[in-house]
Every structure is written in C-alpha cells, then in structure tokens.
Amino acid sequence: MSADRPVLEIDNLQKYFTKKQSFLDTVLRRDPELVQAVDGISFDLDDNEVVGVIGESGCGKTTLLMTLLGLYEKSGGDVRLHGKSYDEFTKTEQREFYRSVQVIFQDPFDSLDPKKTVEQILRIPLKVHDMDDQDRRIREALEMAELRPPERYLDQYPDSLSGGEKQRVSIARALVLEPEVILADEPVSMLDVSTQASILKLLSNLIQEQDVSMIYISHDLSTVSYICDTINVMYLGRIVERAPTLELLQDPKHPYSQALINAIPVPNPHADRQRTQLEGSTPDPIGIGEGCRFRDRCPERMDVCEKTPAFLEVEPGRRTACHLHYDHEAYEERKEVVPSKEH
Ligand SMILES: Nc1ncnc2c1ncn2[C@@H]1O[C@H](COP(=O)(O)OP(=O)(O)O)[C@@H](O)[C@H]1O
Ligand code: SF4
Ligand SMILES: [Mg+2]
Numbered sequence: 001m002s003a004d005r006p007v008l009e010i011d012n013l014q015k016y017f018t019k020k021q022s023f024l025d026t027v028l029r030r031d032p033e034l035v036q037a038v039d040g041i042s043f044d045l046d047d048n049e050v051v052g053v054i055g056e057s058g059c060g061k062t063t064l065l066m067t068l069l070g071l072y073e074k075s076g077g078d079v080r081l082h083g084k085s086y087d088e089f090t091k092t093e094q095r096e097f098y099r100s101v102q103v104i105f106q107d108p109f110d111s112l113d114p115k116k117t118v119e120q121i122l123r124i125p126l127k128v129h130d131m132d133d134q135d136r137r138i139r140e141a142l143e144m145a146e147l148r149p150p151e152r153y154l155d156q157y158p159d160s161l162s163g164g165e166k167q168r169v170s171i172a173r174a175l176v177l178e179p180e181v182i183l184a185d186e187p188v189s190m191l192d193v194s195t196q197a198s199i200l201k202l203l204s205n206l207i208q209e210q211d212v213s214m215i216y217i218s219h220d221l222s223t224v225s226y227i228c229d230t231i232n233v234m235y236l237g238r239i240v241e242r243a244p245t246l247e248l249l250q251d252p253k254h255p256y257s258q259a260l261i262n263a264i265p266v267p268n269p270h271a272d273r274q275r276t277q278l279e280g281s282t283p284d285p286i287g288i289g290e291g292c293r294f295r296d297r298c299p300e301r302m303d304v305c306e307k308t309p310a311f312l313e314v315e316p317g318r319r320t321a322c323h324l325h326y327d328h329e330a331y332e333e334r335k336e337v338v339p340s341k342e343h
Pocket of ligand 1: 017018019020035037055056057058059060061062063064283284285
C-alpha cells in the first residue's frame with residue numbers, strides 16, 4: 001500500500017445485468033439481453049476530496065455504487081483501496097474495507113430498522129466490527145451528525161424522528177466506524193428543500209473537519225455542485241465529462257452537460273443564458289453497440305458520432321467523450337475506439 005496513491009481507485013469498472021426473460025423469450029429461445037448499466041467507469045478519490053457523479057435517473061449511478069462496494073459482482077475492471085485491489089483482499093482486508101467505506105442511502109425512511117432505537121442502530125456496526133469504547137463512539141457520532149444532546153436521541157425510534165433527523169441518524173451510523181470514505185447515494189433527494197440545505201451543510205462541514213473523502217451521486221446538479229470538488233457527468237453507463245465543479249458549471253463542454261446545466265432554472269429572467277430543456281429520457285442500456293450513447297438526443301450529432309468517442313483530455317484536469325473536441329486526424333491515426341477508461 002502506498003501513501004501517495006488515491007484513497008480509492010475505480011478502474012474501468014463494469015456491471016452488466018442479464019435482462020429477465022419473458023415467457024415468449026423462453027419459448028422462442030431468444031438469447032438473454034445484456035443491460036450494460038455500468039460500462040467502463042474510471043476515477044480516483046483522493047484524501048479529503050468530494051467527487052460527484054451526476055446523471056439522470058437510470059444512467060447507472062446506484063449500480064456503480066453497489067458494484068464498487070462489492071454488493072454486486074462486477075463484470076470487469078477493478079476497485080483499489082490504497083492501491084490494493086479488491087480482488088486481492090485477504091479476509092481481514094475485506095473487513096477493513098467494509099469498515100473504512102460507508103454508505104448513506106437515498107431513503108432515510110427505508111434504511112433504518114423501525115424496531116430498533118437510535119442507540120441500537122448505531123451499536124450494530126460497532127458490534128460487527130468488534131470495536132471498543134462503543135458508548136463513546138455512539139455519542140461522538142451523534143454529536144458529529146448534529147443530533148444534540150445525544151441523550152435526547154439514544155432511546156428514540158426512527159418513527160418519532162423527522163426526515164432530516166432520520167438522515168442524520170444514517171449519517172451518524174456511517175460515521176460511527178470512523179470511515180475514510182463515504183458513499184452518498186442521493187442522500188437529500190427525499191427531503192424537503194430546507195432540510196436538504198442543512199444536511200448538505202452538515203456533509204460539507206464533515207469533509208472539512210474530519211479526515212474523510214466522499215463520492216456523492218445524484219441526479220440533481222445543484223446539490224452535487226454545492227458539495228463536490230470534481231464532477232463526473234454520467235450518461236448511459238459511462239462518464240461523458242469530468243471537470244472541476246466551477247469549470248463545469250461555467251463552461252460545460254459535452255452537449256449532455258450543457259443540456260443539464262441549461263435545464264437549471266435561471267434566477268434572473270434578464271440573464272443572457274438560454275434555458276433549454278433536455279428532450280426525451282435516458283433509454284435503457286440494453287444491446288448498446290458502437291457509437292456515442294448520447295447521439296439520439298444530441299443537437300450537435302455528426303456522422304462520426306456513429307463511432308464511440310474516446311474519453312480524452314481537452315484541457316488540464318478536464319476530459320470529455322465527444323467528437324466535437326477531437327483532433328480527428330490524430331483520432332484516425334490512433335485507429336482505436338476506446339471507452340472511458342482513461343483517467
Ligand atoms: N438488478 C438489475 N437487473 C437488471 N437491470 C438492472 C438492475 N438494477 C438496475 N438495472 C438497470 O440498470 C440501469 C441503471 O440503473 P440504476 O443504477 O438504478 O440507475 P440510477 O441509480 O442512475 O437511477 C437501469 O436501466 C436499470 O433498469
Ligand atoms: S459525440 Fe457526437 S453525438 Fe455524442 S455528444 Fe458529441 S457531438 Fe453529440
Ligand atoms: Mg439510483
């Protein structure tokens with residue numbers, strides 16, 4: 001393990017599902033179709049960094065998270081913690097992975113056992129990982145999640161808490177094991193707007209004050225841009241653009257990123273940004289062949305878009321997968337068509 005490597009490396013990760021067959025498919029002996037939900041995703045997560053993944057519903061965000069956690073068996077690629085591949089973990093290292101990588105799920109109403117008190121909910125992971133000093137850890141985690149004073153919450157059941165308090169308990173449950181990485185899957189999307197703001201502020205403070213990094217995934221660009229240092233824009237199982245947050249917001253390069261940003265309401269009606277709506281929705285990632293995956297919805301589509309664009313650096317620290325940003329002569333010389341597997 002190396003100190004200067006990223007905390008987490010996601011390298012060309014793939015997850016294909018086999019589509020459930022209908023009775024007719026079985027009778028006609030049709031080959032099962034592949035759902036290419038995550039198809040060659042790569043990025044690094046550094047110490048104390050917050051990396052975002054943004055994309056419409058169905059683009060593969062939750063599948064990415066479940067696959068990188070090992071909860072779905074990956075179809076290809078690799079996940080490395082401090083340079084060590086998930087595939088090479090010993091039993092002890094795997095346990096350590098599940099201590100140091102924690103998840104906050106989308107639905108606080110669903111992710112807490114209604115029959116357990118807050119104290120019991122927080123004690124379970126501590127017992128699983130055989131941690132010492134459990135009472136102190138539980139109180140500290142509640143404090144960090146701004147559930148104060150902790151005594152007020154210890155004996156409460158989830159049903160007696162508000163949506164925001166429930167999500168704070170989920171955050172405390174993630175923090176109680178002192179993780180290095182938090183994976184947050186749309187953690188505020190089920191909450192009302194004012195609660196969203198306070199939970200986002202809490203997460204942002206935690207990153208600054210604790211030694212923790214985060215992958216934050218959402219369909220909502222405004223929440224992603226509030227908290228993330230870098231944003232990956234995902235479309236149909238692949239990353240189509242990666243950029244530092246401000247640069248992406250000010251100058252999105254990929255037509256899909258442009259459409260997402262143009263769809264955000266403009267507070268000033270006299271502002272010169274045109275507001276456009278992205279037509280259609282993300283199709284299912286089934287039986288996808290060659291070509292840019294966004295081409296059926298792209299206003300800039302060209303003939304060359306029938307070929308899959310590589311994920312190339314367009315400026316220092318910025319990459320896109322779009323033929324608009326290519327040197328096509330160099331591209332032809334490369335004579336290769338690669339998915340988004342370069343960092
Ligand atoms: N268990 C599964 N079996 C088959 N297809 C799945 C399964 N889980 C997700 N999918 C499909 O994979 C794609 C990505 O889904 P998901 O990761 O849930 O997207 P997101 O979280 O971005 O909304 C969708 O087309 C979805 O229908
Ligand atoms: S590669 Fe072509 S179809 Fe795809 S986003 Fe770029 S211009 Fe549009
Ligand atoms: Mg999801």
